[in-house]
Amino acid sequence: MVTFLTRLINGISLGSVYAIIALGYTMVYGIAKMLNFAHGDVIMVGAYVCFFAVANFALPPLAGVALAMLVCTVLGMVIERLAYKPLRQAPSLAVLITAIGVSYFLQNGAQLLWGSNNKMFPSFLSGDALSLLNGDLRVSLVTVVNVVVCVVIMLALTWFTSRTKMGKAMRACSEDKGAAQLMGINVDTTISMTFAIGSALAAVAGVLYMSSYPILVPTTGSMPGIKAFTAAVFGGIGSIPGAFLGGLLLGVIEIFAGGYISTQLQNAIVFAVLIVVLLVKPSGLLGKQIREKV
Amino acid sequence: MNKLKSMSPATRTNFLTYAAVILTFAILQPLSAAGKISPTLQGQLVPVCAYVVMALSLNLTVGVLGELSLGHAGFMSVGAFSGAVCASALQNVIPASGLRLGVSMVVGALLAGIVGTIISVPVLRLNGDYLAIVTLAFGQIIKSIVENLYVGVDAKGLHFSFLQPTMRLGEGGRMILNGPMGIPNISKISTFLAGFILIMVTLAVIFNLVNSRSGRAIMALRDNRIAAESVGINVIKYKMMAFVISAALAGAAGALFSLGQNTIVASKFDFNMSILILVYVVLGGQGKMWGSILAASFLTILPETAAMRDLKDYRMLAYAIVLILVMLATNSPALKGFFARFFRRKEDKTEKGGAQ
Numbered sequence: 001m002v003t004f005l006t007r008l009i010n011g012i013s014l015g016s017v018y019a020i021i022a023l024g025y026t027m028v029y030g031i032a033k034m035l036n037f038a039h040g041d042v043i044m045v046g047a048y049v050c051f052f053a054v055a056n057f058a059l060p061p062l063a064g065v066a067l068a069m070l071v072c073t074v075l076g077m078v079i080e081r082l083a084y085k086p087l088r089q090a091p092s093l094a095v096l097i098t099a100i101g102v103s104y105f106l107q108n109g110a111q112l113l114w115g116s117n118n119k120m121f122p123s124f125l126s127g128d129a130l131s132l133l134n135g136d137l138r139v140s141l142v143t144v145v146n147v148v149v150c151v152v153i154m155l156a157l158t159w160f161t162s163r164t165k166m167g168k169a170m171r172a173c174s175e176d177k178g179a180a181q182l183m184g185i186n187v188d189t190t191i192s193m194t195f196a197i198g199s200a201l202a203a204v205a206g207v208l209y210m211s212s213y214p215i216l217v218p219t220t221g222s223m224p225g226i227k228a229f230t231a232a233v234f235g236g237i238g239s240i241p242g243a244f245l246g247g248l249l250l251g252v253i254e255i256f257a258g259g260y261i262s263t264q265l266q267n268a269i270v271f272a273v274l275i276v277v278l279l280v281k282p283s284g285l286l287g288k289q290i291r292e293k294v
Numbered sequence: 295m296n297k298l299k300s301m302s303p304a305t306r307t308n309f310l311t312y313a314a315v316i317l318t319f320a321i322l323q324p325l326s327a328a329g330k331i332s333p334t335l336q337g338q339l340v341p342v343c344a345y346v347v348m349a350l351s352l353n354l355t356v357g358v359l360g361e362l363s364l365g366h367a368g369f370m371s372v373g374a375f376s377g378a379v380c381a382s383a384l385q386n387v388i389p390a391s392g393l394r395l396g397v398s399m400v401v402g403a404l405l406a407g408i409v410g411t412i413i414s415v416p417v418l419r420l421n422g423d424y425l426a427i428v429t430l431a432f433g434q435i436i437k438s439i440v441e442n443l444y445v446g447v448d449a450k451g452l453h454f455s456f457l458q459p460t461m462r463l464g465e466g467g468r469m470i471l472n473g474p475m476g477i478p479n480i481s482k483i484s485t486f487l488a489g490f491i492l493i494m495v496t497l498a499v500i501f502n503l504v505n506s507r508s509g510r511a512i513m514a515l516r517d518n519r520i521a522a523e524s525v526g527i528n529v530i531k532y533k534m535m536a537f538v539i540s541a542a543l544a545g546a547a548g549a550l551f552s553l554g555q556n557t558i559v560a561s562k563f564d565f566n567m568s569i570l571i572l573v574y575v576v577l578g579g580q581g582k583m584w585g586s587i588l589a590a591s592f593l594t595i596l597p598e599t600a601a602m603r604d605l606k607d608y609r610m611l612a613y614a615i616v617l618i619l620v621m622l623a624t625n626s627p628a629l630k631g632f633f634a635r636f637f638r639r640k641e642d643k644t645e646k647g648g649a650q
Binding site: 035083086087089090091092093094095096097098100101102104105107108109111112222226229230233237262264265267268271272274275278279282283 | 356362416419420423424431432434439441457565572573576577580607608610611613615621624626627
């Protein structure tokens with residue numbers, strides 16, 4: 001029972017990080033209809049920035065996170081402006097390959113700038129926050145922070161997309177860009193803003209991910225990137241609550257698969273579950289089923 | 295010459311593609327036999343052939359069928375491991391290395407085709423990006439499975455086990471595939487000649503498919519699925535046909551590749567490998583077979599040349615930048631107009647075009 005609960009809590013903790021990354025993926029997909037494979041590498045950049053801010057410049061951890069968010073936000077907007085914006089009308093495969101090019105660029109740029117050797121990410125959050133069931137069940141501070149940050153971001157995004165002008169503009173653009181433009185929405189600014197938010201979230205996720213898996217290399221971002229992407233699809237890509245749900249479920253499934261079945265097959269099981277879900281619900285758990293019209 | 299002119303453009307392109315491949319082989323083979331080409335290039339001949347076949351087969355899925363596949367390396371992996379296991383097991387049964395290579399490639403192609411058939415059932419029920427994600431997922435699953443597969447051989451035949459090497463091998467038995475350690479000490483039996491033959495077979499298969507009734511049905515599905523369906527084209531059947539043929543060809547390429555290496559490990563055939571092949575296809579042009587051949591050969595050989603080696607760490611960075619710039623130059627309306635002023639070429643009327 002205690003093992004089960006511990007695993008469940010670990011799963012939720014990992015899932016929260018996936019959910020934050022998946023939110024970035026899903027927002028960008030919803031609005032730009034592109035698979036942004038460079039998103040995972042923005043996570044890596046965020047983690048490096050925070051690492052150097054704290055380790056080399058002795059900034060307090062929170063300032064490091066803020067700096068990482070700032071750098072990633074700018075990076076996200078620059079990438080969008082230079083690489084994706086000229087391809088608005090291009091076939092989706094061309095955009096996909098460009099995103100892959102950006103991903104290679106970030107990985108190799110990071111390798112040149114910061115070297116390819118492992119860096120140990122300092123743990124800001126050590127120790128236990130809660131101790132339940134007479135001390136049998138410990139919940140680490142990392143877990144609590146992950147979950148709290150994830151829920152706060154999720155609520156903030158929901159509020160942002162449903163209440164603010166910019167958020168409404170985003171939803172309008174994701175539904176019909178042409179109509180949104182006719183209503184006086186600046187589509188370019190809106191897309192740029194979406195990339196900014198997604199990248200800032202990636203920076204936060206990068207720091208949180210590093211708190212659980214502290215080995216930092218230039219390819220750190222790719223696996224959580226693919227997993228979070230899976231999570232976004234799992235929940236229904238383009239849907240914000242879907243990304244949240246998908247991320248949490250994916251984290252829990254991954255930890256359970258590793259704990260109860262086999263650590264070697266952990267990833268295979270995660271992807272197998274994705275396939276089964278897509279077969280039953282072809283547009284994900286909370287995705288909108290779009291009817292094809294002739 | 296007149297005959298060449300009187301052909302239809304598509305037939306002419308096919309004919310010229312065959313001719314170019316034969317010519318390249320006719321030039322390189324004697325040079326390679328005489329040891330006149332640099333050792334680096336010599337070592338790249340077989341992998342280049344394998345990558346060319348990979349690009350051609352993926353082009354069948356992406357360019358002709360029009361579905362994005364992000365797990366093509368999975369089929370290569372299946373072909374590579376089954377081919378290498380087969381070659382190793384048959385070492386004493388078939389002494390002639392050429393025949394053994396042929397049998398191994400057929401086995402690789404068959405197994406990859408079977409895996410492709412199994413995968414195509416769920417995959418082809420989906421569309422667009424969801425289909426791409428499921429192929430990505432299958433690529434990862436195949437990698438995880440191969441990473442945990444152990445194969446041994448003894449007098450009684452092949453023994454398999456999963457996750458742990460639990461099988462008991464009889465007298466004189468040996469392990470072939472060691473899970474995550476892959477297959478060590480492969481006897482290199484792949485030759486440039488075999489690679490050339492495989493490329494020619496692949497071209498023949500693809501060109502004949504594309505110019506057949508089935509090929510036209512497949513391209514109709516790509517151009518407008520609903521219209522095609524409404525004139526009675528069986529969507530699942532034709533999608534599956536293209537997908538499975540593509541998988542089988544990738545399996546043969548995998549077997550060719552693995553039997554030209556000293557060791558292979560499952561992690562070589564990961565998501566990055568799928569992407570690498572996809573880049574060849576997109577840079578070469580979707581549906582254009584000669585483009586895939588050129589892109590795959592250049593992009594495999596170029597990084598190995600002396601000039602590129604000097605760039606060292608900047609090599610991949612330069613590759614990334616070139617990739618982005620090429621995509622921008624060929625797809626961005628502003629840049630397209632800019633380049634059009636310099637190259638006054640007639641515009642490609644058919645954006646996706648038939649297979650050429």
